[in-house]
Amino acid sequence: MASKQADILLPAFAATAVEAIPEICATSRETFRSLKTKDLDYRKVQLRRLYWAIVDHRPQLEEAMLRDLRKGRYESNFTEIDWVAKTCLFALENLDKWAKEEPIGSPSVPLHFWPNKIRTRKEPLGTVLVIGAYNFPFSLSVDPVVGAIAAGCTAVLKPSEGAPNVAMAIKDIFDKALDPGAYRVVNGAVPETTALLDQKWDKIFYTGGAQVARIICAKAAENLTPVALELGGRNPAFVTRNADLKLAARRLLWGKTLNAGQVCLSHNYVLVEREVLDEFIRQLNVAFNQSFPEGAKASPDLARIINERHFLRIKAMLDQTSGKIVMGGEMDQSELFMSPTAVLVNSADDSMMVQESFGPTFSIIPFDTLGQAIDIANKVDPTPLSLFGFGTRDEFNKLIHSVTSGGATFNDSFMHASLGNVPFGGVGGSGTGAYRGKASFDTFTHFRTIAETPAWAxxxxxxxxxxxxxxxxxxxxxxxxxxxxxxxxxxxxxxxxxxxxxxxxxxxxxxxxxxxxxxxxxxxxxxxxxxxx
Incomplete structure (x- = not known):
């Protein structure tokens, strides 16, 4: 996929010197102790400057995402650049309300305690570490930092080295727009991340996989540091005989074409009621041909797998499956291209089911009763990040009553997470904590209870x-x-x-x-x- 913006120069990826990391973190802590970030006007200035830096660096960000993920300009703006810009504006519009002290009255406080003026004061947690992910390398890195700025924290951001061009573009934006004593970017891989985790933080916010999350939690526990984890899961979708099969196929396919399926929310498998299985597969192929009239590889809109390691990981799932490819299947390792691919399997132990694909592939497994489908979902992953139901509302209500998930959508793919101002987070193995909108402010805020007891009382x-x-x-x-x-x-x-x-x-x-x-x-x-x- 040739770049249409080849004249845009992006700096080569450069890791931050490991020996410089302690000083960067110390400066951030000193800035917080100066109390300057507690001032609301200061926070607003930082958010305004960040907003305009995002707008002004739009061409650089588009080019960076094109190089890292071969993501087209449309999708880069739709899912990342515009997303974070709107997050800045939403925080600016609501910051005064979010930060305002809240009185606590009846029924929480008995009437004879009212003279004590019990109230909640919103205070920043302190200096926080944000570790981003490669799949949405701009939005998943910067969006949480917006919440930290709004809350009055100082922050150090570690973007994913898996998207090196975006990581350098983020550093350029932060260096030019934000207070360098309060907000810094540290680039690098394992050595730099390890050096960051050796520092004392007031909170760590991590987006990524469960394996790294365990390492982060272990390090955080040494200092009793709270963590927010945004992970993933083997997310199920359910299609019953009562579903609009054409609509279900189109919307589920979309969930695996956006960012080439490298979305923590996308479905890992689809449970389809047996009597409509053949028709659902037919509708999937109809939707595929409509989305890619010239073939998936020829599409200028379909992103690529982030790197060869992940390409080979997904390919191995397909190579080892006992199932049958019923849609897609085309791939080209030299271009890291992989078509959206559906595999019909007959066991929850199939290679397509035992791990999260985190790519454009998914499995289809038939069921005879909704209870059987629920049992399969709870066996495969008891706490996925998302759940999708296509059928009747009563069937969906039964699903969300019986299967735990971070969020859920009826009659669509991850619509519950498609708004930037509503809380988003996982549960159990798919994460802990939430962010976006006010939840981002809350996750970096200490809700401090204050009382004033008068002498006359x-x-x-x-x-x-x-x-x-x-x-x-x-x-x-x-x-x-x-x-x-x-x-x-x-x-x-x-x-x-x-x-x-x-x-x-x-x-x-x-x-x-x-x-x-x-x-x-x-x-x-x-x-x-x-x-x-």
């Missing part, structure tokens, strides 16, 4: 002082008392009308108790409002 605190006075404890119990509506066997004993009577004081033992209860409530409320002025 000392009388109400007698219950905590020694020598203890049982009458004070009984008073507190009475003030906080809630009538339960269930018995010791867990059965409901009182309905909504009972709770309404109790709230109005009618459930009190006598009128004097009811009046006293309301007096205490009114006094507490009055005290709180007066002190809040």
């Amino acid at each position: 000392e009388g109400s605190l007698r219950v905590r002082y020694q020598p203890y006075d049982w009458s004070q404890l009984r008073l507190m119990r009475w003030l906080e008392k809630k009538k339960v509506n269930f018995d010791r066997d867990g059965r409901i004993t009182h309905g909504a009308s009972y709770w309404l009577k109790y709230l109005l004081g009618l459930g009190a033992a006598n009128k004097k108790s009811a009046v006293l209860r309301w007096l205490v409530i009114v006094f507490a409320w009055y005290s709180y409002t007066v002190r809040s002025r």
